[in-house]
Amino acid sequence: MNATIKTLGLAAAMTLATAPAMAQEKLKVGLLLTLSGPSAVLGQHARDGFQLAMKDLGGKLGGRDVEVIVVDDELKPDVAVTKVKGLIERDKVDFVVGPIFSNVAVATHKPIVDSKTFYISVNAGPSNLAGKSCNPYFFATSYQNDQNHEVLGKVAQDRGYKKVYLLAPNYQAGKDALAGFKRHYKGEIVEESYTPLNTLDFQSELAKIASMQPDAIFTFMPGGMGVNLVKQYRAAGLADRIPFLSAFTVDESTLPAQQDAALGMFGGSNWAPNLDTPQNKKFVQDYVAAYNAVPASYAMHAYDAALLIDAALKATSGKTDNKDALRAAIQKAEFKSLRGDFKLGANGFPIQDFYLVKAAKRSDGKMQTEIVEKVFDDYTDAYAKECAPTN
Amino acid sequence: MAEPLLELRNLRKNYGALVVTDDVSLSVLPGELHAIIGPNGAGKTTLIHQISGMLPSNSGQILFSGEDITDLSMPQRVDRGLARSFQITSILPGFSALENVALAVQARSGSSFRFFGNAAQEKDLNGPAMECLGEVGLAARAHIPAGLLSHGEKRQLELAIGLATAPKLLLLDEPLAGTGHDESQRVVETLRRLKSRLTIMLIEHDMEAVFSLADRVSVLVYGRVIATDTPERIRANPDVRAAYLGEEEMV
């Protein structure tokens, strides 16, 4: 009891002491990422990507010194809401960068945009935030969630697969994934299979796939589920017989665990580590040197988020008080994205190219995804037209 | 002969091949103190468990005030006026002696689904509870946590709890077990006072107490009742002597 009050008093006292002193000079950026639990690796990629950008930019954004405050949302949306309030009111951040997961994005969206703080997503792009509930304070350097799935749907259609087997975890993102795939794929879907979330063992689905013999399978299995599925798909001897199309299943966050089992499996992405631009080459090289891992797209998005803020602040000469001016500056920020061609659409989501990528081994033995072909050029997400921003 | 208060008809309890009570038939008359004696392992405690409803019987019937209660649960039997004490003291150690007894009064006094009002302050509960404690001579120790009472006091408390449920028949399972001489004297005196008001069925090893208190005695050997009679006649019964008292010196 006494201890409780003391802690509380201490916390309040600390805020009292620190808040006014810092607010004037340094720009504050809050990183809201999942850094504990099984999905922590995604948050780490994003955090490391952002830190790398800060290093490359000399610790300054738009000419101002920056304080980066990293908080862990623990993948609990209600915890994230309180942490976000802490970032906004206690730390008085100018930008919130994050999160990884859609449910955290949906939960924290309201408190952030209501406080007129800019929210820049480095991964999560749920459809309502891109469409009906779009908001002038919300931007994404990533994509709308459906888009990567659409890439595979288009590929399946273009390659003339007649029968495709769909597999996803039984939750909202899983259903969205299959819906995204079907937007461009018009052939027969032999089965839509949903597994319970956090399924470890896909043997029963694999047995079904083997018995149905489709032309390809499409799946969305993020994180550990993807690792399990890929290894088991390979072990079941299906990898060489039925093409494996996937999104968020085979990427640099899961490849270290999938290793050779993933070789030759396909994914959809807006970028890959081997994208051939000098800027990207340097980024990947530096990232590998600093963190001993190949960056995943989360790292790239976070890096770009820093570039985006930097460019916008340069346009406003480092000022953040005029929100409208800052927003306009973000909207048309000119910077060289790691992915090359990049601009933000009216709903705050990027208009960008998408590629079919394939898992491959680098010369140093590490795994990465590599671009096979460009599937969409300057692609806008399907929900942008539902967005009618109002102030 | 008056209508018996409790009547057992061919009661039986077995665990597989092991028969614990076998074809037990006996009746307890209103107002009497009926003692059950028998060597260790004769099935006395099991019989009490069966009568009180703690253990189901495999066959046979239990009639109480003429009603068949064989299939009733323990609380239902208590409602009809059948109270018991335990051989191994069974009290609520964290509650005061008074609260232990007051809970029993509460059980008889109607609704316990009252969410308001401090039960510990209710005169309607504490008054009768104090009376019961007085009756067993524990009034002075009413506010001591029951777990801290001496063994003998706990035995007395058991009695008081049994009394507080206002029973027609009190089943006592070795109320003297483990008590010292003075304590056991006090319990015997208490029982003597109670027997004028209550029907009591008593299981006891202390022969002195049994023969001085009991109106009738039943002898249980290997789960069977071999005799039921007045203390004098039991003392003289050759079957009982042979089977149970055998070489033991009679009091």
Next chain:
Amino acid sequence: MTATLFFVQALNGLQFGLILFLIAAGLTLVFGVMDFINLAHGVQYMVGAYLVAAFSAWTGSFGWALLLALPTALAFGLLLEALVFRHLYDRDHLDQVLATFGVILFLNQGVKFVWGAAPLSVPVPELLSGSVEIANGLLYPVYRLAIIAAGLVIAALLYVLVNHTRVGMLVRAGASNAAMVSALGVNIQRLFMVVFGFGAMLAGFAGAMVAPILSVEPGMGDNILILAFVVIVIGGIGSIRGAFLAALMIGLVDTVGRSFAPNLLRLVLDPAAASQTGRAIAPMLIYIFMAAVLFFRPSGLFPVKR
């Protein structure tokens, strides 16, 4: 075709069930013999997987890694026992739950601290890679058959150990009456250590066996722990036989139910509704199953008599 598919799914259920059994066996013994709720049992499974991952990266061979991982898992279990668990045996269950939960937090974060947050990989051993053709076009991975074989061998060994050795007799006696065993002059402390270390090693072994087919990541033991508890509760706490049968049932209910529930529902509902309902019910199946078992048998299928 459906018959073969059903057979394959049953095989999958068997394999999943055997892994569950390996974890549940230790848990049920520790619980039954010591009356100790060990939530940290799941992290011992995780530690087993991490150890194999680390050792196989070091030695380059799964066999050597397994050989090294087992004694290490055992040593680790004994270390935990000495550091934490030993001081909890005479505490009530809630204290045990709280403290072992602390161990979970520490170790989940600890493996991340040591090995990083990214999942690790363990290659399937060369000898056991590849698959056998069960029916036309239906392949079954050899490694999974190996898991089934290993699980059955361990189950048989456990059976012999528990039913036909002195230690086993003490363990069985301890499960039904620990005070009695102690009164017989057996060093109960040492018996506890043996049981505990053995349970930890079994869990570690399960973790090691699944490492090549599952993602080795922090927190991988948490959900499997809950399943193991489901298993021992259905089986009856302290009963190895119960754990074995319950583990197989859970494996079958989960695997077969997951793949056939929608098909069955299609008999009574239209396809869309059937697949919708099937999806909603599938993850609940084992819990429904457990609730049903406990409804009819409140002490599990094989309650240990005490």
Next chain:
Amino acid sequence: MTEIAETHPAPAPSLGTRLEVIPVMLFAAFAAAPLLATFSGAEGYVLSLLTRVMIFGIAAMALDLILGYGALVSFGHAAFLGLGGYAVGILASHGFEDALIQIPVALLASAAFAFVTGAISLRTKGVYFIMITLAFGQMVYFLATSLAPYGGDDGMTLASRSLIAGSGWLENDFTFYWFCLLCLFGAYALSRSIVASRFGRVLRGTRENAVRMEAIGFRPFRFQLAAYVISGMMAGLAGCLLANQAEFVSPSFMTWQRSGELIFMVVLGGLGSLHGAIIGAAAFLLLEEFLPEILHTVSFFLSEETRAHLAENWKMVFGPLLILVVLFVRGGIMGLLRRPHHG
């Protein structure tokens, strides 16, 4: 099998007879906190944190009512948080935004769920009870994840906080704070009353010796079930408040880990003292919030990188901290506070 919670006998609280220091201080602190929040310059944040403390305080206290006083270890209590939350969310999405409708519906739903699952669960004892309550909790969790119209796994955002009789008072963080404090106090007073009442005495007696209770004529099942239902309704109320606090509902409210955390708060605070549960909730949530910062602060002598690493891995400190509490502080925080008084 021993009963799961052989708790140290909790002294029967006597409402009104003795002004107890700790609860009075606790509520005084909650009443004074908004003042502190105003000065801190981050009132929304401080209020939000403290509101969470109060909400989880209600839920933990609800659990303490059956766990501390009835020895019923429910491992599925987070389900009630979810039921309360979803009642608010679902009703709001259909246009019923008034708390005067939402809260009664939430309480009814919680009561109905508690009644059905409690009646089944109470057939079992000890660990079996723990696991069957877990099973029911998991069923609700998975049901919520499959509620596609209400956001499925992602959950749903509330357009606004609940109205009260048509008015949007709760939108104000201070008003909402006071509302939660009122609920907390109400729940506390009710629980105190229940524990001391005839009903509560039967419940406590059953915890100590169920056979004895039957032998004096009580049917423990009825009392345990009633207590389970009351506890479920209180936790459901906490769920309503949590949804309003986060302005968001999702299945993550009712994972089994959440249920575990609730048990945790109760044990950490000290079983069977009601305000102990509130203190446990406060300790748990504040540690979760501040431990990273505290670690960062106390390790000032290390390099910045190590400090960040340490702060990120705060659970490596939190875990052993819990073990130490169990090993060396019997009876949780309340045990610690009580000790000096006994000399």
